[in-house]
Amino acid sequence: MTSPFPRAWTGFRRPAYQAGPPPRRQFLPREFLEALLAGAAARLPLLDAPRLDWADAERVHDPAYLARWRRGEVTRAEERALGFPWNPAVVERGLLSSGATLAATRDALAHGLGINLGGGTHHAYRDRAEGFSFLNDVVISTRWLLDQGHVRRVLILDLDVHQGNGTAAILQGEERVLTVSVHGANNYPFQKERSGLDLALPDGTGDEAYLAVLDEVIAPAVARFRPDFAFYLAGADVLGGDQLGRLALTPGGVRARDDRVFRWAARTGTPLVTVMAGGYNRDPRKLIETRLGTLDAALAAFG
Numbered sequence: 449m450t451s452p453f454p455r456a457w458t459g460f461r462r463p464a465y466q467a468g469p470p471p472r473r474q475f476l477p478r479e480f481l482e483a484l485l486a487g488a489a490a491r492l493p494l495l496d497a498p499r500l501d502w503a504d505a506e507r508v509h510d511p512a513y514l515a516r517w518r519r520g521e522v523t524r525a526e527e528r529a530l531g532f533p534w535n536p537a538v539v540e541r542g543l544l545s546s547g548a549t550l551a552a553t554r555d556a557l558a559h560g561l562g563i564n565l566g567g568g569t570h571h572a573y574r575d576r577a578e579g580f581s582f583l584n585d586v587v588i589s590t591r592w593l594l595d596q597g598h599v600r601r602v603l604i605l606d607l608d609v610h611q612g613n614g615t616a617a618i619l620q621g622e623e624r625v626l627t628v629s630v631h632g633a634n635n636y637p638f639q640k641e642r643s644g645l646d647l648a649l650p651d652g653t654g655d656e657a658y659l660a661v662l663d664e665v666i667a668p669a670v671a672r673f674r675p676d677f678a679f680y681l682a683g684a685d686v687l688g689g690d691q692l693g694r695l696a697l698t699p700g701g702v703r704a705r706d707d708r709v710f711r712w713a714a715r716t717g718t719p720l721v722t723v724m725a726g727g728y729n730r731d732p733r734k735l736i737e738t739r740l741g742t743l744d745a746a747l748a749a750f751g
């Protein structure tokens with residue numbers, strides 16, 4: 449734990465990631481994953497994620513659900529909802545990804561910024577998996593922060609192109625957390641939950657309209673809430689050309705989005721954890737460039 453800050457956590461170098469989902473669900477082929485890791489390591493220290501303790505998962509998820517998934521007692525319908533068949537790596541990846549987010553959360557408490565090079569599995573509900581999401585890493589870390597008394601008011605700023613439905617459902621009625629989701633109106637999930645603040649954007653939304661929403665709607669709501677800790681889901685699936693997204697941001701637009709978030713956190717002294725969330729671009733090089741751009745934005749604001 450002595451590497452210099454900022455630093456990033458990753459589960460991607462663990463064997464479970466190589467054993468992961470079937471090829472049609474591997475949106476970043478092996479050689480591109482290596483390129484992403486190399487690009488990240490050239491910018492800041494990369495640490496291998498610790499596995500989450502089951503006790504931390506049980507703060508958020510139904511213990512019976514966790515026990516069934518741990519044993520592989522999963523129905524076909526549940527596999528369809530997840531998006532690919534169960535195997536032991538699904539569970540292991542969930543623990544590593546959530547462990548990385550919790551490690552990043554500790555970093556943010558101590559140093560102002562924490563980074564998980566993966567994470568952001570926001571479709572996981574209390575007792576069911578959905579949309580590539582088995583454990584809801586950000587909610588697990590949020591619950592840990594609140595239960596430990598580290599913070600009082602948490603912002604979850606979800607700028608992935610898909611609504612954070614699991615996050616919204618689990619945290620319904622939790623007044624110490626503001627959930628904000630900016631997403632494509634016509635994107636999955638088709639049945640949306642109610643976040644603290646939802647902004648559903650039309651197909652083809654570009655940089656200018658997107659950034660205006662951040663400046664004119666999100667920023668004032670966040671200022672009113674006055675969080676003392678924040679999570680940022682920096683989804684790259686807002687980028688034009690995404691296989692699972694319907695918006696049309698340019699790489700420059702995504703960078704401007706990231707700059708706004710990191711500069712806000714640095715300026716206001718709000719500890720921030722960033723997780724990468726979704727990204728399924730038809731051009732993997734564009735996806736990598738965008739991911740590394742998010743790291744550059746973080747380093748520019750906090751470096």
Ligand SMILES: [Zn+2]
Binds near residue numbers: 608609725
């Ligand atoms: Zn997404």
